[in-house]
Amino acid sequence: MIPLLFGTRERTLAGVYSPSAEGLRGRVVVICPPFGGEHIGAYRTGRVLADRLAVQGWDVLRFDYYGTGESAGEGSEVSLAGWVSDARTALEEALDLSGARRATLIGLRLGGLVATEASSARQVDRLILCDPILDAAAYEAGLAAEAGEPAGEEVDLHVGGVPVPGRFRRELRDHTPASPTKTPRHLLVVHVQTFPEPRWLSERFEGGTDATRRSLPDAEPYWTGGGEMGVGTVPVELIGTVVEWLG
Amino acid sequence: MSGGWVETPSTFGREDSLVGTLCVPAEGADSATPLVVFLNAGIIHRTGPNRLYVQLARALARDGFPSLRFDLSGIGDSGRSGASQGSLREGVRADIASALEFASEASEASRFVLLGLCSGADHALDAGARRDDVVGTVLFDLNVDRTVGYHVRHYLRRVLRPRIWWNVLTGRHRSTRALFQRLGLGNPDPAPQPRGSTFATALTTEEGEDALRRVVGRAAPILAVFTGGVEYQYNHRGQMRRLFSDVPLGARLTELYRPASDHTFTDPEERAWLIRTTVDWMTARLGASTTPAGGAGP
Incomplete structure (x- = not known):
């Protein structure tokens, strides 16, 4: 496991690179994390997922978006567009480190939205969405409700200690999926909870993408611990599903 | 990297199984300035609850203090080192020893401050009492008994x-x-919620007393902050001093109470207060201009 910094001087990102246990095989995965308390809640899940994939011969890069986790920047500077750019930076870093020509993007929760947007990069051939948040406007309304504020406002919020700037809220509310120039050849959507899949997702990936959907109704949400410390349990079944699908 | 601090992520310890981030002032720090070592709050990884440790580390660096935030074995990105075949507490002590060894090699620091929240505070007090190179401890919501x-x-x-x-x-x-x-007129009452210390490595009052005695014997200052988030075990300023009244804590202990704050300082004003208070306390008690043993302070 190699903790590292990458990106630019102005936008330094922190990540953890797990090389394949079997040496260089030219297969690499980038994991886009959730946001806020869910980031902490699912951190262990990302770690265990990376370990399992590394054993199966995949190099894996996990990273923190700008303004989150170990990366540079303040919570007041977070931006959805910036995070999509960060995911592409992480993708380049992972390809560079691994020597691979193609990559898999995995997105957990809000990371699913980020990964979907970033997946139009030509090097991405597989996309995995784990309990993705794809209705960004509903998500923003949920954050506002959690903070006891009305949705649709521009004011800055703090949700469970996490800054949610008004500009970021507007980005979420106004989010419309970009028309992709290219889509990954393979898509897996896996979820432990009821997942109202938006129409735009299937429209976006219709045609050339081979899409698989897996539901794990008996599994627990792994992005929340329910208590004040909020660390979730690792979803063994979900991780097994992802590892098996990737092969 | 931006104005005021430079961060370097690293692995260290046995088999390089521990993962941490060194955060140093951009202008550097002399070897006499103590380096702050952050200990995991429960099982939250080294960023701390909602980046509390990241924010505090960078604020400390801006005021000249280097720091290391790392994951104990089995938490966050750190593996299970197998460094100790003994108890969980012995394993934590071994991890902290590895962290201090790494930090001294990487930064030339020879004096340390251990800082932790919740179980991290328990670990800071326990390990800090056993090392002469630990010149101060910062304890947020240390697990204490009720008085x-x-x-x-x-x-x-x-x-x-x-x-x-x-x-x-x-x-x-x-x-x-x-x-x-x-009187046979109702259903059985639900079981009461557990109170007091629930962490396997929490110190008993006797162990806490012994640890504090050692710390005070070395004239190392202690900052202890308690919040309304642990009202089940702490509810007034001075409770810690009273609980350990047999220990001559004197001016070495700064005990503060924030009843309006929750356990993880989610309120931005409370968090800003905590960061400012910690940095100011460090500067007054352990800054470059103070004596190595720590001054009387505020």
Whole structure:
């Protein structure tokens, strides 16, 4: 496991690179994390997922978006567009480190939205969405409700200690999926909870993408611990599903 | 990297199984300035609850203090080192020893401050008491036992609450339900919530006393901050000093209480207060201009 910094001087990102246990095989995965308390809640899940994939011969890069986790920047500077750019930076870093020509993007929760947007990069051939948040406007309304504020406002919020700037809220509310120039050849959507899949997702990936959907109704949400410390349990079944699908 | 600090992520310890981030002032720090080592809050990884440790580390660096935030074995990105075949507490001590060894090699620091929240505070006090190179400890919501003063305040506040009397009179209060149950008039009361220390590595009062005695014997200052988030075990400023009244804590202990704050300082104003207070305390007690043993301070 190699903790590292990458990106630019102005936008330094922190990540953890797990090389394949079997040496260089030219297969690499980038994991886009959730946001806020869910980031902490699912951190262990990302770690265990990376370990399992590394054993199966995949190099894996996990990273923190700008303004989150170990990366540079303040919570007041977070931006959805910036995070999509960060995911592409992480993708380049992972390809560079691994020597691979193609990559898999995995997105957990809000990371699913980020990964979907970033997946139009030509090097991405597989996309995995784990309990993705794809209705960004509903998500923003949920954050506002959690903070006891009305949705649709521009004011800055703090949700469970996490800054949610008004500009970021507007980005979420106004989010419309970009028309992709290219889509990954393979898509897996896996979820432990009821997942109202938006129409735009299937429209976006219709045609050339081979899409698989897996539901794990008996599994627990792994992005929340329910208590004040909020660390979730690792979803063994979900991780097994992802590892098996990737092969 | 931006103005004020430079960060370097690293692995260290046996088999390089521990993962941490060194954060140093951009202008560097002399070897006499103590390096702050952050210890995991429960099982939250090294960023701390909602980046509390990241924010605090960078604020400390801006004021000249280097730091290392790392994951103990089995938490966050750190593997299970197998460094110790002994108890969990012995394993934590071994991890902290590895962290201090790494930090001294990477930064030339020779004096350290251990800082932690919740179980991290327990670990900071326990490990800090055993090392001469630990010159200070910062404890946020250390697990402590309740005192007579705690119970008096707890029940006085409840007795003075009209809602309690309403519940007693309407049969909703636990004591009323217990009475009804004894008379065979109600369902069994649900089991009471566990109180007090729940972490496997929490110190007993006797162990805490022993640790504090060692710390004070070295004239190392202690900052202890308690929040309303642990009201089940702490509810007034001075409780810690009273609990350990046999230890000559004197001016070495700075004990502060923030009843309006929750356990992880989610309120931005409370968090800003905590960061400012910690940095100011470090500067006054352990800054470059103070004596190595720590001055009397504020």
